[in-house]
Amino acid sequence: MLAEERFALILDLLAEKRTATVQELCEALNASESTIRRDLTELDRQGRLNKVHGGATLPNGQFLADEPTMAAKESLAVSQKQSIAEAAAALINAEDFVYVDAGTSTLAMVRALNGPALEAHYVTNGIAHARLLAQKSCHVCLPGGLLRPRTEAIIGAAAVTALQQFNFTKAFMGANGVAMEAGFTTPDPEEAAVKAAAIRRARQIWFLTDDSKFGRIYPAVISALGDAAILTNRCPDPKYGQLTLVKETER
Template identity: 35%
Template sequence: MLAAERRDHLLGLLAREGKIVAKDVAARLGISEDSVRRDLRDLAAEGLCQRVYGGALPVSPAVAGYAARQSVAPDGKQKVARVAAGLTAAGCTLILDGGTTALAVARALPRDLDCTVITHSPTIAAALLEHPRAELFLLGGRIFKHSAVTCGTAAVEAAQNVSADLCLLGVTGVHPEAGLTTGDAEEAAMKRALAARAADTWILASSEKIGTASRFRVLPFEKITGLITDAAPHDPAVEALTALGVEVLTAD
């Protein structure tokens, strides 16, 4: 089998099965695992898969830049945002992550909601300036422009000094095997710090993120309250998550 044919085979397998196990592919094709791993390295370099130990997973489209992500699945993000906004209540303290789905949540919050919002995103804070009864706390630190959020040591230390009823957290990938992931190590650390300060943490994940993975793990599933997604309940990845005991709220 030519290299181009192997590449097409691997991409087709990834689309059908949602993962590639290098040793299984090598056995089926009668080639070495090294050849499969080289192919996967090439595909990963082109952004077509996310390499993991033993093989590869579908790569998340949410690793694109902030401006580009605003045009990715806007309807799905709005559906997720409406459900997430419904989890808030008068008098609550909310930690709201950054990113485009969190921005949709900020816009979906009732204008007269009496609440406290803690965020490390200047974009989120600006979106809530017209909410007269929302008290805003902006956590400072180095700006990570990809997601328009602060991160790094200063931001993590600031996060460790707050407490909240609810944390609404975005990720770039949700996969039954890889877990909850994002594309930057410091951003992953900041998300962990935020989640640790809330009584309940819900993951915001529009359907294009379900069944995909990024480089850095954020949290294990047992550390979250549940997941909000517009992916169909019969989606194989959603069914696998449910089987793992993850509570899934369907946004439709």
């Protein structure tokens, strides 16, 4: 296989997955590790990808505006979200007053709640999250506002005002994109406003983001990278750890 053919296949795989390890690329291209590493070095030199420890990721700054439905997002990165969810649930104590943001990663966290975490008190703007918390006999509060059908999240001025009445010990947030220069972002400005309001009222903030979300930028800014910690299955670029706390579940 010619080098340019390998380059095209590598970039196609990254376009689909956002990140890939050297081992994944070796298996996909049926090529040796030394060949793949040389290809990654050359593509990095050309600015077509970022070579990171153990693999590669697309360059930061890919601007997106799409918003998959809740059902569509639940079928993506399932195992990654599960490992993040279990780690997040383990951070919650019985005495915590917790904000749970709408989203599939945070919904996976609610599914994983057990033991003392079930005794904590919760506020969430996610309809599915509130239902599941109630089924687990947790104390749960829903803010008022408008329901956004695509993400099943409560948004709007009433929701922002309601959140200003609380002080959270911990907030577990979702984002569509995480980028060093743009921070945490999402497609919808009203949803971003609710997320930002919750962050301002929380003492400890965790964004639950699988590795496919790194390097993506969406129109609405939630917060700067340094305003919150990141809980992820795998961080594709160690530079993120220089800007905020990053906790990985795949170590």
